Amino acid sequence: MAKETEFTDYVRSVIEALSLNPEEKEELREELEQHLRELMTHFIEQGQSKREAMKLAKEQFGDPEQLRPEFQKSHIPSWKQYLSKEILIWLICLVAASVGPSLLINAHYTLLFIAGPLMFLIICTLLYQGVIQRIRHPFVCITMFLLLYSTFTWDMIQYHSFKRFIEEFVTFRLGGEGLAAISIIHLLWGGILLRFFNKGWRALARVSYEYWAMFIIAFYTMKAELITSSAEGQVLLLNTVLLYVFFQLMIESQIVLKIKNKIKH
Amino acid sequence: MSKTELVKGSTEVIILSLLSEQVMYGYELAQKIENESEGFLRFREGTLYPALKKLETQGFVESYWRNSTEGPRRKYYKITNTGKKALSGLINEWTAFQRVMNKIVGVSHG
Numbered sequence: 001m002a003k004e005t006e007f008t009d010y011v012r013s014v015i016e017a018l019s020l021n022p023e024e025k026e027e028l029r030e031e032l033e034q035h036l037r038e039l040m041t042h043f044i045e046q047g048q049s050k051r052e053a054m055k056l057a058k059e060q061f062g063d064p065e066q067l068r069p070e071f072q073k074s075h076i077p078s079w080k081q082y083l084s085k086e087i088l089i090w091l092i093c094l095v096a097a098s099v100g101p102s103l104l105i106n107a108h109y110t111l112l113f114i115a116g117p118l119m120f121l122i123i124c125t126l127l128y129q130g131v132i133q134r135i136r137h138p139f140v141c142i143t144m145f146l147l148l149y150s151t152f153t154w155d156m157i158q159y160h161s162f163k164r165f166i167e168e169f170v171t172f173r174l175g176g177e178g179l180a181a182i183s184i185i186h187l188l189w190g191g192i193l194l195r196f197f198n199k200g201w202r203a204l205a206r207v208s209y210e211y212w213a214m215f216i217i218a219f220y221t222m223k224a225e226l227i228t229s230s231a232e233g234q235v236l237l238l239n240t241v242l243l244y245v246f247f248q249l250m251i252e253s254q255i256v257l258k259i260k261n262k263i264k265h
Numbered sequence: 266m267s268k269t270e271l272v273k274g275s276t277e278v279i280i281l282s283l284l285s286e287q288v289m290y291g292y293e294l295a296q297k298i299e300n301e302s303e304g305f306l307r308f309r310e311g312t313l314y315p316a317l318k319k320l321e322t323q324g325f326v327e328s329y330w331r332n333s334t335e336g337p338r339r340k341y342y343k344i345t346n347t348g349k350k351a352l353s354g355l356i357n358e359w360t361a362f363q364r365v366m367n368k369i370v371g372v373s374h375g
Binding site for chain 2: 014027028030031032034035038039060061062063066067070071073074075076198199254257258
């Protein structure tokens with residue numbers, strides 16, 4: 001929960017009706033409050049009392065009634081951003097699932113390469129948007145991440161032996177398992193951490209939890225043969241989930257709009 | 266046309282021009298506009314953020330947070346290559362507009 005300041009109510013009245021994702025709204029609140037505080041300091045330095053400086057800062061910033069429609073016009077509603085991003089990720093995953101098996105193991109193209117990932121993507125979307133992303137508290141995220149990651153690592157060491165686990169960890173190769181090799185899973189995680197590196201430990205905890213939760217759910221679903229018992233289907237399941245969560249975390253919400261604008265200009 | 270309307274119509278070119286000189290954060294940009302225009306372009310500073318967001322969505326500027334030694338972290342805005350191209354187009358339009366206006370106003374007052 002963000003710290004309340006003297007401008008919290010004022011800023012809230014400007015941006016509260018905006019349909020933005022929680023991070024975007026929080027960043028906007030932080031940015032506007034900071035501007036108002038700097039304005040207030042400027043007026044205090046000019047000799048005004050704190051109370052008067054606050055009033056002047058708000059006046060110079062603008063009337064919330066007039067600012068609100070301008071903010072609404074310039075900020076794209078989050079549902080539109082989610083939808084366009086989701087469609088883009090689905091397309092990437094479906095293309096990858098269609099060409100991946102042929103490229104990696106020379107497999108003959110079958111309908112399974114489309115039908116399987118399509119079903120997995122529906123499950124991914126429901127799971128990610130409906131459950132995984134709802135958990136945002138940093139300490140819950142850290143605890144969940146540590147729990148999930150240590151369970152997975154322990155399981156892998158039990159299965160392979162510690163020496164083999166380390167070998168797998170440092171060997172990069174794309175084979176029959178596609179992206180679901182220990183080294184590549186960690187490489188993808190590294191990419192995500194790099195992207196969120198300057199966003200602070202809370203963001204790193206959240207993305208680590210989201211990434212590993214999605215992968216580990218897929219991993220144990222595969223092991224328990226809950227969705228499919230065929231080897232090809234299981235590989236497709238793991239790869240689809242990995243690609244889905246990787247792109248969910250790597251692609252920013254407004255990407256589609258930005259691409260459209262880039263093409264236009 | 267009121268001064269506010271004049272500012273509103275030229276926000277894009279003002280912001281892009283200033284950001285082409287240096288990377289700035291919102292408050293700094295507002296101060297720069299006021300100082301450079303010697304107080305002539307005074308506006309509701311809150312309107313700067315929807316304008317910056319619009320430019321960001323168009324791909325003309327990009328933003329990032331940077332820690333500050335003097336206080337809390339700040340969100341900085343930087344012009345992109347697409348933004349620089351758009352700015353040069355806007356400057357051409359602006360120059361043409363200014364020429365025409367000078368001519369018309371000059372004639373009518375001449």
